[in-house]
Amino acid sequence: MTKKRVLSGMQTTGKLHLGNLLGALTNWVSMQDHLDCYYFAADWHALSSNYEDTEQLQENMLDLGINWLSAGLDPEKSTLFVQSYIPEHAMMHLLFSMITPIPWLERVPSYKEKMAQVEKDLRSYGFLGYPVLQAADIVLYQANFVPVGIDQLPHLELTREIVRRFHDIYKTKVFVEPEGKISEVPKLPGIDGRKMSKSYNNAIYLSDTKENIINKIKNVVTDPARVKKTDPGDPNKCVAFNFHKVFSSAEENEITAVECKKAARGCVACKEQLASNLLNYLEPLLEKRHFWMGRPSNVFDILKEGTRKARLVAKDTLERAETSMNINFRKVLGDR
Numbered sequence: 001m002t003k004k005r006v007l008s009g010m011q012t013t014g015k016l017h018l019g020n021l022l023g024a025l026t027n028w029v030s031m032q033d034h035l036d037c038y039y040f041a042a043d044w045h046a047l048s049s050n051y052e053d054t055e056q057l058q059e060n061m062l063d064l065g066i067n068w069l070s071a072g073l074d075p076e077k078s079t080l081f082v083q084s085y086i087p088e089h090a091m092m093h094l095l096f097s098m099i100t101p102i103p104w105l106e107r108v109p110s111y112k113e114k115m116a117q118v119e120k121d122l123r124s125y126g127f128l129g130y131p132v133l134q135a136a137d138i139v140l141y142q143a144n145f146v147p148v149g150i151d152q153l154p155h156l157e158l159t160r161e162i163v164r165r166f167h168d169i170y171k172t173k174v175f176v177e178p179e180g181k182i183s184e185v186p187k188l189p190g191i192d193g194r195k196m197s198k199s200y201n202n203a204i205y206l207s208d209t210k211e212n213i214i215n216k217i218k219n220v221v222t223d224p225a226r227v228k229k230t231d232p233g234d235p236n237k238c239v240a241f242n243f244h245k246v247f248s249s250a251e252e253n254e255i256t257a258v259e260c261k262k263a264a265r266g267c268v269a270c271k272e273q274l275a276s277n278l279l280n281y282l283e284p285l286l287e288k289r290h291f292w293m294g295r296p297s298n299v300f301d302i303l304k305e306g307t308r309k310a311r312l313v314a315k316d317t318l319e320r321a322e323t324s325m326n327i328n329f330r331k332v333l334g335d336r
């Protein structure tokens with residue numbers, strides 16, 4: 001039986017943190033054995049809001065590859081590739097841009113939200129047309145499923161609308177209409193209680209040393225009502241307890257909650273236990289990171305081979321799209 005195909009990507013805008021591991025990577029790894037997985041480094045997408053800051057893109061790409069392999073992605077099971085090394089992404093994006101109405105893009109919820117939140121000039125087509133490039137990414141690989149959070153469903157629905165419009169205009173079915181693959185992921189805030197993000201300086205990175213992780217756990221926000229060790233606390237108001245819910249056992253958490261409410265254990269001891277449990281959880285990944293950090297050329301070779309394999313699929317899909325549009329001139333001229 002042919003496996004269904006899944007596609008997903010990560011931007012190369014910075015180092016990966018625990019939120020990325022829990023929100024995406026662990027899910028990616030779990031899909032390897034029963035789905036045909038295509039995962040890519042979305043370096044062109046990184047330019048949509050970081051076009052002035054490109055200095056770290058190559059370094060971030062290497063770090064991304066190292067983290068993928070360290071988390072358990074297997075190049076024998078998953079195709080790992082780089083977006084910008086496959087020009088068909090840009091070509092498919094151009095073709096889609098010709099048929100995508102501008103109001104469709106302006107109504108995407110995240111467009112105005114990010115425009116208001118980010119202190120950069122985002123009045124560019126690259127930012128407005130981000131979902132069109134995303135649609136091109138997906139359809140080139142005939143992906144059946146795209147892992148998404150609830151807030152990303154409007155982006156995926158736009159892809160489906162573009163696919164339907166293309167099929168309606170050119171009277172030929174070329175692309176698979178992708179479906180969202182929603183999975184429950186643990187909610188993990190930053191150490192200050194806000195969303196974990198590089199921009200907030202509140203993230204625990206997969207590249208952090210054990211010492212850095214321990215120090216960051218020491219600074220995790222706890223119940224502000226617990227001024228002294230003898231003050232009773234409320235675990236539901238404690239950011240550290242949110243971490244415990246993910247990295248500690250249910251039995252441990254039950255004890256922690258009771259002792260917190262009774263002021264039988266201080267926040268320092270609570271965080272020490274959390275740091276120990278978190279490091280135990282991360283130990284396999286940290287060991288693999290040490291291995292791959294010493295082999296950057298091997299990481300790039302894996303990405304290069306995955307990109308070669310992925311481009312064969314992308315070229316075939318683009319050729320079919322151009323043929324349906326009666327513009328496949330490169331095939332006629334032999335420039336392929």
